[in-house]
Amino acid sequence: MPNSELTDRFGRTVNYVRLSVTDRCDFRCVYCMAEEMTFLPREKILSLEEIARVARNFVTLGTQKIRLTGGEPLVRRGIVDLVREIGSMGLRDFAMTTNGSQLPALADDLRKGGLHRLNISLDSLDPAKFHAITRTGKLSQVLDGIEAARDAGFRNIKLNTVVMKGRNDEEIPELIEFARTRQLDITFIEEMPLGQISEHDRGLALCTSEEVRSIIRRHHELELTGDDSGGPSRYYRMPDSAIRVGFISPHSHNFCATCNRVRVTVEGRLLLCLGNEHSVDLLRVLREHPESDETLRQTIIAAMDLKPERHHFSSEGDVEILRFMNMTGG
Ligand code: SAM
Numbered sequence: 001m002p003n004s005e006l007t008d009r010f011g012r013t014v015n016y017v018r019l020s021v022t023d024r025c026d027f028r029c030v031y032c033m034a035e036e037m038t039f040l041p042r043e044k045i046l047s048l049e050e051i052a053r054v055a056r057n058f059v060t061l062g063t064q065k066i067r068l069t070g071g072e073p074l075v076r077r078g079i080v081d082l083v084r085e086i087g088s089m090g091l092r093d094f095a096m097t098t099n100g101s102q103l104p105a106l107a108d109d110l111r112k113g114g115l116h117r118l119n120i121s122l123d124s125l126d127p128a129k130f131h132a133i134t135r136t137g138k139l140s141q142v143l144d145g146i147e148a149a150r151d152a153g154f155r156n157i158k159l160n161t162v163v164m165k166g167r168n169d170e171e172i173p174e175l176i177e178f179a180r181t182r183q184l185d186i187t188f189i190e191e192m193p194l195g196q197i198s199e200h201d202r203g204l205a206l207c208t209s210e211e212v213r214s215i216i217r218r219h220h221e222l223e224l225t226g227d228d229s230g231g232p233s234r235y236y237r238m239p240d241s242a243i244r245v246g247f248i249s250p251h252s253h254n255f256c257a258t259c260n261r262v263r264v265t266v267e268g269r270l271l272l273c274l275g276n277e278h279s280v281d282l283l284r285v286l287r288e289h290p291e292s293d294e295t296l297r298q299t300i301i302a303a304m305d306l307k308p309e310r311h312h313f314s315s316e317g318d319v320e321i322l323r324f325m326n327m328t329g330g
Contacts, residue, residue, distance in 0.1 A: 004062030006262075006300070008272075008307040015065060016231075016261040017058045019051055021079065022071035023266050023326050027099050028135035029123070030199045031162050031191050032325045035135060045266045048078050050286050052085045054264055057293050061300060065093040071266065071326045074102035080109045087114020095119065097160070101137065103145030107152040117156040118149050119187075124168045125178060133167060150182070158185040158246070163212055164205040172215045180241050187233055187246030188212045192275075194325045209234075209247035216245065231261070250275070256310035262303075265327060270303050275311020 006014040024039050025032075046054070055066055066086060073079055073096055087094060095117040096110070103110075103120070110118075122142060124130040130139040149157055159179055163169055172188070179186040190209060193202055213236070216222055220238045222245065227235040232255040233246035247253075256273075263271040268283025280303040282296065289295045 004064075006061055006063075006304050008304045010307070010309055012257075012259055012307070014260055014262055014304060014307070015063055016067075017055070017063050017065070018067045018069055018261060018263045019055060020070050020264065020266045020327075021048075021051060021068050021073045021082065022076040024075055025070060025072040025099070025326055026075055026101055027072065027137045029121075029137075029162075030133055030135065031164065031197065031202075031205075033195070034197060035199070037326075040267060046268050046283060046286070048076075048082045048085075050268070050283070051082060051264075051266075053286060053293070053296075054268075054282060055086050056089060057296050057300065059089045059091065060293075061297060064091060065095070066091055067095045067097060069097040072099050072101070074098050074106055080106065080113055083110055083113035083115050091116075093117065097121070098145075099134070099137065100142040100145035100149075104141070104148045107145070107148040107154070111152040111154055115154075117158070118154050119158045119160050120146055120149070121160045121162075122146070122175070122178075123161050124171055125174050126171065129168060129171070133164075146182070146184075156185075158187060160187050160189060162189045162191055163207040164191060164200070165207045167200075167205065169207045169212075169215070172212055173219050176216055176220065176245070179243055179245075180238075183243060185244045185246065187248060189248040190251050192250050192325070194274075195327075206251065208252055209249040210252065212247065228258075231255070231258075250311070254310060259307075262307070267327075270300065272303065272307040273311055276308045278306045278308060280306065 004013045004015040008014065028035055094115055096115055097119040100120040123133045127139040130137055161175055175186060188209060191202055191206060213222055222236040222238060225235045225237050232248045234253065235244045235246050237244055264282060265271060268281065268286060269279040270282050272278045280299060282299065285296050285299050
């Protein structure tokens with residue numbers, strides 16, 4: 001595996017790519033999407049072959065870690081074939097973020113296809129609240145999905161919970177017990193101002209990681225670990241459990257200095273930062289140069305110069321980024 005050829009102006013090495021495989025989703029989570037969404041027409045999105053081509057070229061440039069996301073990656077037809085293709089590229093880490101709803105049917109094939117890890121979103125253990133947050137989701141389907149992933153042999157399953165005041169903050173102790181019982185890591189995420197939503201006031205709903213930790217500390221000791229995924233999560237442990245409790249705190253903890261990642265949207269836009277609008281159009285390059293990958297690789301290398309030093313999110317919930325998370329590839 002070559003060292004990454006992708007370095008930005010601030011000396012950060014980029015060796016992690018998050019590929020969004022669809023903007024569509026079977027859920028409409030209140031913090032992620034508007035209730036009525038218009039999704040992209042087929043001709044505007046990368047084909048599975050084009051996504052694999054992007055992945056292969058990033059790997060050639062030294063990428064060691066790829067995560068498939070969306071939208072909901074498991075609603076994209078042919079996703080298992082794409083997983084097989086990328087699973088054979090020799091990655092050190094190959095992961096997916098999913099809402100879990102399709103895992104009962106697909107977990108086995110994903111594991112056999114070479115996927116290493118799963119992050120599964122789970123915001124509530126109460127069926128009615130779960131339905132209210134996801135607008136369309138059925139909790140039992142996701143819980144079955146988590147079991148299916150465990151049965152399929154996935155070892156590193158992590159739960160992701162976006163915490164909102166008055167919505168699911170009182171469920172934090174229950175979610176911790178759920179994770180402890182099943183030996184699953186869990187990460188609590190502060191809501192980010194991505195896309196204009198009217199369903200709730202992001203500023204009022206913001207539950208900071210510090211607040212989440214103080215709720216957990218009523219029940220368990222929490223110790224900060226030095227574990228570093230190279231990403232935004234800070235990890236804590238409880239003395240009587242092997243699981244890790246992560247916190248993604250874009251409002252209170254700036255994690256840009258060690259940022260090692262870029263994203264490619266399903267429209268083929270290479271995004272250099274979650275919290276900035278800079279992007280480069282890879283779809284055009286892919287389609288103008290179907291035979292040779294040289295221009296694609298040069299475009300990716302040159303794009304690193306656009307990676308901004310940091311993002312700025314305000315805690316008032318003001319929208320600074322017009323893209324919804326389903327477009328960004330969360
Ligand atoms: N459909 C998959 C899922 O549900 O995990 C993958 C895509 S989703 C956009 C990826 C992650 O982004 C989820 O954990 C979701 O909770 C999180 N997310 C979406 N919008 C967010 C926001 N505005 N702030 C913080 N996290 C958000």
